[in-house]
Amino acid sequence: xxxxxxxxxxxxxxxxxxxxxxxxxxxxxxxxxxxxxxxxxxxxxxxxxxxxxxxxxxxxxxxxxxxxxxxxxxxxxxxxxxxxxxxxxxxxxxxxxxxxxxxxxxxxxxxxxxxxxxxxxxxxxxxxxxxxxxxxxxxxxxxxxxxxxxxxxxxxxxxxxxxxxxxxxxxxxxxxxxxxxxxxxxxxxxxxxxxxxxxxxxxxxxxxxxxxxxxxxxxxxxxxxxxxxxxxxxxxxxxxxxxxxxxxxxxxxxxxxxxxxxxxxxxxxxxxxxxxxxxxxxxxxxxxxxxxxxxxxxxxxxxxxxxxxxxxxxxxxxxxxxxxxxxxxxxxxxxxxxxxxxxxxxxxxxxxxxxxxxxxxxxxxxxxxxxxxxxxxxxxxxxxxxxxxxxxxxxxxxxxxxxxxx
Amino acid sequence: xxxxxxxxxxxxxxxxxxxxxxxxxxxxxxxxxxxxxxxxxxxxxxxxxxxxxxxxxxxxxxxxxxxxxxxxxxxxxxxxxxxxxxxxxxxxxxxxxxxxxxxxxxxxxxxxxxxxxxxxxxxxxxxxxxxxxxxxxxxxxxxxxxxxxxxxxxxxxxxxxxxxxxxxxxxxxxxxxxxxxxxxxxxxxx
Numbered sequence: 001x002x003x004x005x006x007x008x009x010x011x012x013x014x015x016x017x018x019x020x021x022x023x024x025x026x027x028x029x030x031x032x033x034x035x036x037x038x039x040x041x042x043x044x045x046x047x048x049x050x051x052x053x054x055x056x057x058x059x060x061x062x063x064x065x066x067x068x069x070x071x072x073x074x075x076x077x078x079x080x081x082x083x084x085x086x087x088x089x090x091x092x093x094x095x096x097x098x099x100x101x102x103x104x105x106x107x108x109x110x111x112x113x114x115x116x117x118x119x120x121x122x123x124x125x126x127x128x129x130x131x132x133x134x135x136x137x138x139x140x141x142x143x144x145x146x147x148x149x150x151x152x153x154x155x156x157x158x159x160x161x162x163x164x165x166x167x168x169x170x171x172x173x174x175x176x177x178x179x180x181x182x183x184x185x186x187x188x189x190x191x192x193x194x195x196x197x198x199x200x201x202x203x204x205x206x207x208x209x210x211x212x213x214x215x216x217x218x219x220x221x222x223x224x225x226x227x228x229x230x231x232x233x234x235x236x237x238x239x240x241x242x243x244x245x246x247x248x249x250x251x252x253x254x255x256x257x258x259x260x261x262x263x264x265x266x267x268x269x270x271x272x273x274x275x276x277x278x279x280x281x282x283x284x285x286x287x288x289x290x291x292x293x294x295x296x297x298x299x300x301x302x303x304x305x306x307x308x309x310x311x312x313x314x315x316x317x318x319x320x321x322x323x324x325x326x327x328x329x330x331x332x333x334x335x336x337x338x339x340x341x342x343x344x345x346x347x348x349x350x351x352x353x354x355x356x357x358x359x360x361x362x363x364x365x366x367x368x369x370x371x372x373x374x375x376x377x378x379x380x381x382x383x384x385x386x387x388x389x390x391x392x393x394x395x396x397x398x399x400x401x402x403x404x405x406x
Numbered sequence: 407x408x409x410x411x412x413x414x415x416x417x418x419x420x421x422x423x424x425x426x427x428x429x430x431x432x433x434x435x436x437x438x439x440x441x442x443x444x445x446x447x448x449x450x451x452x453x454x455x456x457x458x459x460x461x462x463x464x465x466x467x468x469x470x471x472x473x474x475x476x477x478x479x480x481x482x483x484x485x486x487x488x489x490x491x492x493x494x495x496x497x498x499x500x501x502x503x504x505x506x507x508x509x510x511x512x513x514x515x516x517x518x519x520x521x522x523x524x525x526x527x528x529x530x531x532x533x534x535x536x537x538x539x540x541x542x543x544x545x546x547x548x549x550x551x552x553x554x555x556x557x558x559x560x561x562x563x564x565x566x567x568x569x570x571x572x573x574x575x576x577x578x579x580x581x582x583x584x585x586x587x588x589x590x591x592x593x594x595x596x
Contacts, residue, residue: 037528042528043535045530045532045534046531047531047532047540047541048532048572050462050541051466051542051570053465053466053469053470054465054469054490054494055490082469101570102466102470102568102570103473103568104470104473104475104567104568105473123473123474124474124475126475126567127571142567170564171564171574171575171578172564172567172571172574173571173572173574173575173578174571174575175571176571194575194578195575195578196575
């Protein structure tokens, strides 16, 4: 059998000039990947949900299906940014930059009062996101870091390539990054575990780091983080709160996604051994008695396979008082579950120490539990100066605005 | 044409026709056929068959190629600036072409090994047990063997960006010889 495989390989290499890659293939592959799918789920046909890579016109967005608490209203704020994810804005909120995954684009949106226009600022990147700070726009792709200087009135020209300074590891899975700049003027950058469940191939994964703005002074501030897709700083304590996706293929019940609080740098959040509020992993922590020892457990779990994304602590004045300091969290929605879960925006009200967390649905109707269908996948939340909230919808490449009137 | 206009796509195609995109799409299909075959069945090494591929997979692939993220340079050139509505029509066209895949000679040992590897790696979970694919996940059954082997290798070497990275993660650590066996197996399925 070995011989036939070899003959075939040799023949194909000779015959097909299009296959240029064999020379690059390393002879010694790393050990087999832990897919973590148990025999009981071997015949499961659950698969990631298809995204949409073509533009959706405002008229084709069923915004009227969104359900909000009394007094709140949703409107379509911007459309046509295929695969829209994290949003970042300049000081006066006249410019916004929106990143994507498969589209490889950073969009620049011009907010012109009553209307929005957009252009493609950067393209052909591997799953780029961006963050604006102090007049510059920082673009993070999985394998690249770029900086546009003088971006306060719109980014232009050739960016500075800062990739080298950041030491980005090679694996791509779960390595789309949500990036923010903290009050300490440092860049906060997560590095996901490049698998469903595994001992990461090196120590560069499953962590959150911070860097000086030029990429120097790297510190790992949190470990055991499987795949955080969003974070924000608590308005009272200044502590970092972050979302994290639970692993797949352990059934419909979870382990649930997490909302975590970093109370001191260096905390371990459990991956790959300890999930949610202390579930020991059946694949990689077998027989490990201290799997959850010294693990910082979440403030609250956020639902099974919910895909918790962006988090934003509300600090505006437009919404009623009870929303002050409350965390708004987008749940993009599940795939690894027999019935869909999430596809909504919820609020989490908790004490500044994370105690007494209570989850309440805020924006629902993206998904219809009656037939398990959905039309939108809320991803990130941004706050406007007037206190209204923007929600990006990755599925339809749109941004919705939520306002409140008594 | 009658067959194309049947069913739930009729409205979409009518809209495309009225918008004037249809004639352009017919021209574009001819350009595709030069390499991919008039019936969407490729006879050229390294060039994939497009017939009976899931519509969303084709749509995504065409968009990513237009964006210069994936695909051969010649395809990026052909698709440069092609509007979404034409891409939607092209994807629909090829997804509807019948599965008339040619049957190459089968190596029974390699086929058996490929079948076992496909089961072990649970390829059928996403691509479905008969490997006809669905939504954004391509059909593997009947696809050209050398093309499949190369694509798997490209994924594993992070040379196939765009979309979701879960495919690259699923192939992590699988040796190239296994890709050959998997490709042989998938290509011999109807």
